[in-house]
Amino acid sequence: MKIYTLHSKQNLPISITEAWEFLSDPKNLKTITPDYMGFNILSGADKPMFPGQIIQYIVTPVLNIPTKWVTEITHVQDKKYFVDEQRFGPYSLWHHKHFLKEIPGGVEMEDIIDYKIPMGILGQLVHPFIVKPKLDEIFEYRRKKLIELFGVYKE
Template sequence: MKLYRLWAKQALPISKSEAWEFLSDPRNLQVITPDHMGFQILSGADRPMYQGQIIQYVVKPFKGYSTKWVTEITHVKEGEYFVDEQRFGPYDLWHHKHFLREIEGGVEMEDLIDYKIPFGIIGQWVQPWLVKKQLNEIFQYRLEKLIELFGAFEGYKSEFELT
């Protein structure tokens, strides 16, 4: 079993509470997901985030293919972090931790995702040129979209890494 990791860090010139308000609203995931992904929330996003919340989406990771994705919010510490885990969907494992930390002049957001690709050796083969590439594009889009929405944090280098 090969486990992959995506790590991302970004700062925004807004308060921690403003960042939490935006990121903890499940409906905003659609805002920060590229349009070509066909992301649509089917159910479960009608309330602010809470532990045990089940959210169901449709996503089109590749042209001509759509899949349901069901996540559960497994941990929430108000204003600090939350964790979502895939229950059903395109990955064998998806465990996504979101952290917020107040910094001088704004907030630093950190994402840590551990994931496993299905289909054994075939999944490992497509990981570098298909899955990794797509996740890279999604997180680059999010980085740019959050800057568009909230402004750039001068002097801060946002970064992400997939291993």
């Protein structure tokens, strides 16, 4: 069983409060997800984030095939971190940790995702050609969109 890790960091020139308010609001996921992903929240985004919150989405990650994705917010520490875990969806495992840290002149966002691809060895074979590039592309889109929304961090 192969478990992969995606690690991403980005600094933004905003306060930790502004970063938290944006990133912890599930409705903003659509804003930072490429349009071609067909991201649409079905339910669960009507309240501020809390442990136990179930959020249901539709995404079209590959070949324009709509896929239902259900995540649970399992941990929340105000203005510090939150964790979402897939309960149903395209991965065998999806555990996504979002960390925020105040830095001089802004905030550092850090994402650590541990994930497992379904379909055993076949999944492992397609990972470097389909899954990893797609995740990298999504996070690059997010990085650019956050700069567009909040500006470039200057040290």
